[in-house]
Amino acid sequence: MKILMVASECAPVAKVGGLGDVVHGLSRELHQRGHDVAVILPKYDCMRYDHIWDLAISYENLWVPWNGGVINCTIWFGHVDGLASYFIEPHAEEQFFNRGTYYGFWDDAHRFGFFSRAALEFMLKANLRPDIIHTHDWQTALIPVMLYEIYESLGLDRQRVCHTIHNFKHQGTTGRDLLYATGLHRADYFGDVHCMGDDFTPGAINHTKGAITYANFVTTVSPKHAFEARHSDQGYGLGHTLYRFQDKFGGILNGLDYDTWNPMTDPYLRVHYDRDTLERKSDNKQALRERLMLQQVYKPMVAYVGRLDTQKGVHLIRHALFRTLEMGGQFVLLGAASERGINDDFWHLKNDLNDNPDCHLEIGFDEALAHQIYAGVDLFVVPSLFEPCGLTQMIALRYGTVPVVRQVGGLADTVFDWNHSDLPLSKRNGFVFEEASFAGLESALDRGIALWKQDPHGFQMLMQAGMRYDYSWRLPVEHYLNIYRYIRC
Numbered sequence: 001m002k003i004l005m006v007a008s009e010c011a012p013v014a015k016v017g018g019l020g021d022v023v024h025g026l027s028r029e030l031h032q033r034g035h036d037v038a039v040i041l042p043k044y045d046c047m048r049y050d051h052i053w054d055l056a057i058s059y060e061n062l063w064v065p066w067n068g069g070v071i072n073c074t075i076w077f078g079h080v081d082g083l084a085s086y087f088i089e090p091h092a093e094e095q096f097f098n099r100g101t102y103y104g105f106w107d108d109a110h111r112f113g114f115f116s117r118a119a120l121e122f123m124l125k126a127n128l129r130p131d132i133i134h135t136h137d138w139q140t141a142l143i144p145v146m147l148y149e150i151y152e153s154l155g156l157d158r159q160r161v162c163h164t165i166h167n168f169k170h171q172g173t174t175g176r177d178l179l180y181a182t183g184l185h186r187a188d189y190f191g192d193v194h195c196m197g198d199d200f201t202p203g204a205i206n207h208t209k210g211a212i213t214y215a216n217f218v219t220t221v222s223p224k225h226a227f228e229a230r231h232s233d234q235g236y237g238l239g240h241t242l243y244r245f246q247d248k249f250g251g252i253l254n255g256l257d258y259d260t261w262n263p264m265t266d267p268y269l270r271v272h273y274d275r276d277t278l279e280r281k282s283d284n285k286q287a288l289r290e291r292l293m294l295q296q297v298y299k300p301m302v303a304y305v306g307r308l309d310t311q312k313g314v315h316l317i318r319h320a321l322f323r324t325l326e327m328g329g330q331f332v333l334l335g336a337a338s339e340r341g342i343n344d345d346f347w348h349l350k351n352d353l354n355d356n357p358d359c360h361l362e363i364g365f366d367e368a369l370a371h372q373i374y375a376g377v378d379l380f381v382v383p384s385l386f387e388p389c390g391l392t393q394m395i396a397l398r399y400g401t402v403p404v405v406r407q408v409g410g411l412a413d414t415v416f417d418w419n420h421s422d423l424p425l426s427k428r429n430g431f432v433f434e435e436a437s438f439a440g441l442e443s444a445l446d447r448g449i450a451l452w453k454q455d456p457h458g459f460q461m462l463m464q465a466g467m468r469y470d471y472s473w474r475l476p477v478e479h480y481l482n483i484y485r486y487i488r489c
């Protein structure tokens, strides 16, 4: 099957969070199974160009209709981890993708609306005719809309779209002027609440709603979150739309790229290990302490890696840090915030704790350090308020690090409590709490730290149980292939 992924991120060249991992991992698995897969990304100035092989111009003078005129684009081609990848470079006054960072601009809806239109124009002109176009999150959600409203009649009449929603909180809600820019001229029709008009902001359009309406199939990234999105406030206002289109909506648990995340081969680790050589993990703990200048003592290490966003339960992350110190452990945090207030808070916290030999906060994005943390620590906290899937708890499990998670979304689908689960002991792999409060978090974290201190054998069993789980793309890709086969012409 010919599959074209169109997304705003793909690891390792352009990664802000889990979206990049998923586009990369899913594409690689499909490619390894013999499918013809390519990825289309914007050509950002801030990408990791050192991860692109043989980057060269593939198509020049692609004139993309935009805002009543046209914008000239150059399309580049290269390989990322063996994956055929196209990069769209617009020569526009607005410098859409030459801004030093990926997101966070007032005109993001226009930047990615343009990217979506350019991707379709490229398919048309360069004669790319995939069976399936797989789009991701609001940034590429206009693709199914434009495919059926503009490009079907121009020749893209056999392409079908699967759209994946990685995060309902970000829906690309914006003014109707974008419709004119993209060429979707009937503003009253498209802007109506029955089409892609936002249900809560009068006069606004909603990208994600457009994708739910037009795509041939819509997924989110875990079965539990698919339920939550429809039946609770976690759908961020799209519950009714999902209800309307329930026959083409489902949840598929994400996988992990087991080559990228492999403690036996990970190039960032001092020592490689697997389930049978778990004792070697302690060398990575020592290496991590050296790198972060923490004292070498006999204490459990707890970590958080991830975006610092309200979604992730920042007050609970902060509390996990203090609680760990109080219980005689060490804490490491690696994260970046896009919100100014949260960023400032964590910088203050970092300054306050600067001289503490048992704690280190690294504010920023650091791929190598992330790997070293997963491999080096004992426990890993993910106290999210909502979590569509969550990859960090799965990475932790792969590295023999015990997750402490809140029972929501994909966290609930992947982590099973050591003390309170119906599963046999050999299948329990972490600590789970329900209530998003300090007491809730402590009810799980305290048990984790206590087990580490009082029952090293039990703790080791837990680590090994986690490593036995298979959260690779092996199974999830079967579900995606079933969807592709179901919707293809």
Ligand SMILES: Nc1ncnc2c1ncn2[C@@H]1O[C@H](COP(=O)(O)OP(=O)(O)O[C@H]2O[C@H](CO)[C@@H](O)[C@H](O)[C@H]2O)[C@@H](O)[C@H]1O
Pocket (backbone or CB within 6 Å): 016, 017, 018, 019, 021, 022, 166, 167, 221, 254, 305, 306, 307, 334, 335, 336, 364, 365, 366, 367, 370, 387, 388, 389, 390, 391, 392, 410
């Ligand atoms: N500062 C930093 N330095 C280095 N690495 C960092 C980092 N911050 C984050 N990462 C890495 O980014 C990834 C984050 O994965 P998450 O599942 O937490 O994704 P996120 O919430 O961004 O994505 C959304 O999409 C994904 C994919 O569908 C869903 O799993 C998730 O629930 C949803 O919120 C991990 O690989 C992590 O190691």
